[in-house]
Amino acid sequence: MLVSDNALSMSEIVVHRGRQKVLSFDSFNLERGQNVAIIGANGSGKSSFLLAAGLLIPSIQGEISYFGTRISRSNRRDFRRLSSISFQDPVLLDRTVVDNLKIAMDLRDFQKEEINKGAYSWLERLGVGHLAEKKPHELSGGERQRVSLARAFALEPSILMLDEPFNAIDPVDKRSISRDLHDLITESELSSIVVTHDISEAVVLADKVVVLIDGLIHQTGAMRDVFQNPKSVDVAKLIGHTVLRNDEARRSLKIPDSPINSDDMISFPSSAISLKAHSEGQGQIIRYESAVGGVVAIVRLGGVEIPSSISAHEAMSLDFSVGQNVDVVLDYSKLVYLSN
Amino acid sequence: MDLIRDAIRETFLLLSQGDSEIWSITLRTLIICGCSTIISFGLGASAGFCLAVLPFRGRAVLVTFANTGMGMPPVIAGLLVAILLWRSGPFGGLNLIYTPIAMIISQCVIAIPLVAAITAGAFMSLPESLFLQIRSLGAGRKETLFLLAYEARLGLMVAMMAGFGAVISEVGAAMMVGGNLAGDTRVLTTATVLLVSKGEFGRALAYGIVLLAMVFVVAVILTSVQNLARKRI
């Protein structure tokens, strides 16, 4: 393993808050140009992960290296300059928007001309150039987040770190910001870490994913691998799979025999379930829910509730209204067997 | 009623004729209280900042101390400082008793807990992630202090005004450590007390009016600061 290829390398990390251990794992690597998403529920230690990666936890146990160089107390402040962090609930100073960027750049010792040029141009690129002289309390949540991102980029980091970037933003803003963000990340060849509890963000922004539950890494790998093959019930639930006990599932769906014994669980994404309107159908749509990834129709089948991904358009059509009977088909290729 | 009427008339006479004594006393009051305000703000705001921002054990205890200090009767502070500065006291050799320096010291003792408690509150009401964000941007200790102080600037102003208000209207400690010596340590409050004890109510009222005017100016500034704060919500 060539350590010098990695933008960031963390090993044997333990983070305490007070007496409690909030984060503990053996190793994590971020290659150059790679984009990683850290997903987990609230309180799973995601924010601590980011703080650790950003070298903001001096009392941390374990080893961290940036581009092959081990971080120690003497070089920590210098290496912080290689990364820039944008926190959730964008933290802006109570000054004009452009001053926020200028001060940040000044703290990183940019030259005066660079500061003047860079601040305004990055605000433009994130679509908020017209707000340069406004104060943060005059901006909407989405505009504030764009400013925070503009600041993060203006610092010309090698590693970009984002904590729940779309936390308090409405869906319309979210789509445009995440598109812009994706473009900026890909064109600049930055390495990035995005912490989120929203799977769709992860999918858009990252190639590799790390699943964090209660301070421990349960699974890491390429986005596709983790989504198609969750290794445990917790991971499956986190990524939005439906998890059922084997016997429950057999009551409702036709499932090929599992290679392992019948105590096991099975999981599948809601997209693995397709519905066909049929007045004699075994299943019945009982309600709709909004879930990660969009709308799901909850179908009762054999006493079990099964979510099925459905487009908003279909949801509004007569064939799929609540109370409608449907046939339910499971795409076996997306089925995953889990041991408990 | 005669008394009040006479007193008011005397007040006007006094102020308009430019009794030089009242103005020299006022100037001295401003200098002494001004120094105390600046020093206690410098020390108190730093203490408040440390209390709010630095994590250390026993922080809650110190904060309680600061809050207690706020409620301490100023005359007690004066007594404590006097005991230390009297010839018979441990610092008697410095010959500071009955000097303006002694008054500044006792005024700082009164104002520092007040300023510290208010600034600690102001810093503590800043979002916690602000501190992290500033550090992540690369700010060192001094820069963090400046940036956070600017963010909390309204609270800091309130603290400074509060400190000034506390020292300028205080009389017990000023009397005890200053001695109300004519030409040296006689300030508006102690001069007023002397005039009252002599029965010269008219002049006492005049001094009181000057004092009130100063406090009024502070109140005006404070109110406009608060209004500024309200606008930005």
Add this chain to the structure above:
Amino acid sequence: MYWFFAFLRRTYRIDKIFYGLIFLLVMYLTGCSSNTNSMLLITTTSTENTGLIDALVARFEEKTDYRVKVVAVGTGAALKMGERGDGDVLLVHSPSAEIDFVNSGFGASRTQVMKNWFVIVGPAADPAQIRGLSVDEGLKAIATAGSAFVSRGDDSGTHKKEIDLWKIAGFDFAPAVQNWYTATGQGMSATLTIARQTQAYTLTDKGTWLATSIDSDQVILIDQEDELLNVYSVVLLNQAAENINHKGARAFRDFMLGVETQNMIEMFGREQYGESLFYRIN
């Protein structure tokens, strides 16, 4: 505004500048008082309130090289400070307390320098009918009639005198409480005001009375009796104590006894009030 922050960042000496300025300002204030030949005279508030002390001290400073700071406190505090050597010389008017002070070794000597009289004042209507009586008779009359009487109640020279007078008349008021007798705990002027407002009798020194009387409803009822004599003394402190300006103290005492000063004392206030507030000692 950002440039201000950038500037501050680069001004490395900024906190040193701040403290330097404060230091300079403080030095300016310190420079106002120098220490060669300075003295601390401790006296009582009623004495200082008449203005006589300021006049005498001014003359003393003219004649000698000394610079005198005058601190006026209550008699109790003055003696306490004398005990601890927190001043150089005392000017008080509490003979029994002064004698104790010297006997216990805190004072080296006491020298009488001037005198005046206390007077008993009260409402013009004089409900207890004490006008013209002797002190003894007058106080007895007040007590018998249960007429309102206010006392300083603050261990001052005046208060101690008042307690002594009551004792001689046969009443022991130090701990006792009667409902016609109230203690104000305040200075002479405030006590007179309270007496005036509540139509009560009280004991006051002539000096304060002359300087503050404004209401014809409050009049002198008993005056010029021997028991009402009020003697002021200069008390020198324990010679063995080191940081006391004994030389200056002695100089002040001698000054007070001088012919010119004694004349000054008697002339003080004559024009303004029509009579002397203080009299020479001999």
